[in-house]
Amino acid sequence: MNPDQIEFNKLLGQNQKDASVKACLRGGDKQLDCSGKIIHSHSIQRGKILASIADGGGESEGKVYHLGFAPAEDMQSMQPEFKLQGIKKFSTFAGFCGGHDKAIFQPIEDVAFTATAKQQDIYAYRAAAKELHSTLESKKFCEVFLGEKLNVDDFPPHFQMTLPAIKRGEMVVPDFILEGMLQGEKNHEIRTKHMQCGHSISELQQICDDLTDAIEREEPSEFEHIYHALDGACLVACCASFIPYFDHDGNRIISRQEEQRMAQSSAASRADMKNVMLNVFPEDGQTHIIFTFSKGNPSFKASIERLLKLEDEALKIGLSNIVLNYVENSAYGPKYINENFSSEQIASIAESFAVSAIDRSKFRKSNINLFVVNPTATTRQ
Ligand SMILES: [Zn+2]
Helix, strand or coil: CCHHHHHHHHHHHHHHHHCCCCCCCCCCCCCCCCCCCEEEEECCCHHHHHHHHCECCCCCECEEEEEEEEECCCCCCEEEEEEEEECCCCCEEEEEEHHHHHHHHHHHHCCCCCCCHHHHHHHHHHHHHHHHHHHHHHHHHHHHHHHHHHHCCCCCHHHHHHHHHHHCCCCCCCHHHHHHHHHHHHHHHHHHHHHHHHHHHHHHHHHHHHHHHHHHCCCCCCEEEEEEEEECCCCEEEEEEECCCECCCCCECCCHHHHHHHHHCCCCCHHHCCCEEEEEEEECCEEEEEEEEECCCHHHHHHHHHHHCCCHHHHHHHHHHHHHHHCCCEEECHHHHHHHCCHHHHHHHHHHHHHHHHCCCCCCCCCCCCCCCCCCCCCCC
């Protein structure tokens, strides 16, 4: 890595530290009724789920695989790959005080999963809360990164209009002006991201509030679940919230027009929200899948109903496509992956993950089935 890159990474690391958010999402602005300090909550349960996915021996003992990026051999680019992480840290976020964490999640931590409405609400809530926390950090990161430039428009319309021509070489300006314009363009992108984070936060906050009311006051929710169980405990787990622009087959379910409108403003009501929560986890010899979405999102509901009508293998491939394209927070058994997939398949899994991780508006369809049930595989109990 060259010195500039090292310096940049250091700065990035410091900015990320400065942008970390440690607060109880349940406590509100005043952190009322909070007890104990803010803890690192697991978005995927450690005791029941991660421990059953992690390897039981060898170098990867107590660790799971997750998909991420690492510097390529030439140090010039980042490459997607499976990375090992210990289950004590994996999937944690500093989003609840000790008291609230225990109070909210006990009904899914210590009790067997029987797919009650309340348990499904809690799983969905955790996915939304995790996403809310990470979006709060993204927004703060933009603020730290931009500093006083946050509210300064250094990419005015006449820059926006002339820069493309300069980039094409049709117009020439002095270097120092071009440099200023390029910096302005970059800052403008971050300001746009900052604004979009703000919209996402208000939507996710509403989703969390709605689900909290459903869980604590047993009020009807504006969200519904579709639950499905696969036979066999596949060592795959995820907990995520995302906006699905495409169905499992790569067909658009949110039009481009709608996508552009969504980038500009937040949803007018909960019914208009396109956010979807997905939880996948193995428990008691089955792999449980919970999709949660707004009652006003019939196109997503129809797409999942289509998916669940498919025969076994096609259904699992469709589900794999959804997980690989939309979910970052997912864990896999290291031996499960290495024993069931060839190195070409493993590369293809990482590739599918990377395409949409880099650009959320893209969908890479593959024919990988992540949900293999191998009766000879040694799984831990
Ligand atoms: Zn609290």
